[in-house]
Amino acid sequence: MSSKGRAAKAALLVNTGLVIAKIGVGLYSQSSALLADGADSLSDLIGDVFLLIGIKKAEKPPDEGHPYGHAKAECLASMALGAILLILAIGLIARSVNSFFGDIPGIPGKTALVVAGISIVLKFIMGVYLRKTGKMHRSEGLAAGSAHAFSDSATSVAALVGIYLARIGYPLADPLAGAIVAVLVARVAIKIISENVNSVMDRAAPPEVVAEVERIASTFPGVWNAHYIRTRKCGGRYNMDMHIQVGPSITVKEGHELGHSIGEEIKRKIPEIGEVLVHIEPYLPDHDNGGI
Ligand SMILES: [Zn+2]
Ligand SMILES: [Zn+2]
Missing domain, CATH: 3.30.70.1350 (Cation efflux protein, cytoplasmic domain)
Known part of the structure; x- marks a missing residue:
């Protein structure tokens, strides 16, 4: 396998591990911040899978039944992804808001802190690795993946700070960090949906x-x-x-x-x-x- 393919596959594996760890530990140790971070990683994971499968379908040459090609298959799939993400983000925001007005949330466990820490380090290493491989192959896709990994690392920093503050006596810091991350996820979801609506609606070029x-x-x-x-x-x-x-x-x-x-x-x-x-x-x- 080419090192470009290896880089994409390694990113996929790391993201899968992080999603399972964040959502599992987030639920178990009741950390809204880690759950929201997990939702963000889940969107990355689905995005990566799309890159591998979805785009292949969209690049299929035109056939008798689809003489204009299959480019819109990608749009439909992306819109579905955007809708799922948006629902997830709204659920997470509601969960955080609930913590503010309802009972004082439970204190997230130490494992949540550890998982957020691991995520920061792994995503940072991934960012450096993708940037290096991207430069070697002059691949814009890998370069974009690298920038994304760095921003994910920053997201996990927000989760880590929230969890840490909750553990030292500021219980609302965790749902607050969770709400901030969930709003960012919602923003990405809305952007994905609106871009693809333009495509389905045959929007004109600038x-x-x-x-x-x-x-x-x-x-x-x-x-x-x-x-x-x-x-x-x-x-x-x-x-x-x-x-x-x-x-x-x-x-x-x-x-x-x-x-x-x-x-x-x-x-x-x-x-x-x-x-x-x-x-x-x-x-x-x-x-x-x-x-x-
Ligand atoms: Zn002609
Ligand atoms: Zn004319």
Whole structure:
């Protein structure tokens, strides 16, 4: 196995261990902070599994039943993950709030402290390791994984501080740390959901991308104007179609070649653009942007 694959697999193993330890010990020793930290690790774990399985499905080439490809499979799976995370986070926040207004929460056991400590160290080592491997392979995925591991390490620091303070006489510190971590988990969940809603709803690319498409098309000799540029988000990319007006007397062959060249140039210059469909039409002075 490549060291890149090994790094991803090692991260998966460590995350699995941490999730089991944090949720198990969090429940057993009644630490809201450790439970919330465990929920955060669980989301990472599901994310890692997605990376291994989900994206493979999304990258499946188009087939007869799905001529536009399978990119949205990833969106649906991510939205499901986001929804589960959000419900989990709300449950944890409710649990913490309950501790503030209900009975004084129990003091978390020493094991909770130890697990949070182990998590800080392991996640930190993981961050350093992923950063090193990522640099070696110039992998953005591993670099992002490294940044994530460092932020997880910081999350566990918050849990550790909460648990420690609860143990030395400030019982509300644990649910407070738990609530803070749970709010962070909820934020991630909402971000995941909204990003993928954009994709399912065919959201357009930002205006500067559309302007760049128009600019690129108009640099081609023979293009009289480009209009009706429609972009739609699909997975991590945008697919698009556009109208190009050309001189009325060029041949079908010339128009066809021009259309393909424009499409290729747009894809080359704007990596976020996936598929381009160019509709060629003769120059019509009164033609508006309403299509046809
Ligand atoms: Zn048109
Ligand atoms: Zn063609």
